[in-house]
Amino acid sequence: MAAGYVAEHVDEYKGLILLAAYSTKDISGSGLQVLSVYGSEDGVLDIEKYNSSRTNLPADMEEHIIEGGCHAQFGSYGKQEGDGEPGISSEEQREVTAQYIAELMAGSD
DSSP: OHHHHHHHOGGGOSEEEEESOOOSSOOTTSOOEEEEEEETTOSSSOHHHHHHGGGGSOTTOEEEEETTOOSGGGTTSOOOTTOOOOSSOHHHHHHHHHHHHHHHHHHOO
C-alpha cells in the first residue's frame, strides 16, 4: 500500500521503508532511498512475490534480514497464522529494525 501511494507521489518523499513487504508498483527509477527489512523466520511474507518484485525497487535499495525475526514481531498484534517461530524477542526485533531506520534517516539529507 505504501509503495503504491509513494509511486503516485514521488516528488513528496525522500524514501520508502518496507517492513516484511514488497512493492507492486515500479519505483525503480524514482531516486527514492528504499529500505527493506524482514525476518528470517517470516512465514507470512510471500518470498517468491518479494523476490520477483525487487525489480520494482531502485537497484541501490538497502535490504536487511533479521536473523530469528518473524512477521508478527514488527508490531504488537500477536502471532500471525502461518508465521514462523521467532528466534529473538519482539523487543529485540523492533530495536534492530529501529536502528536500520535510524541509520537510513541519518544518511539522508
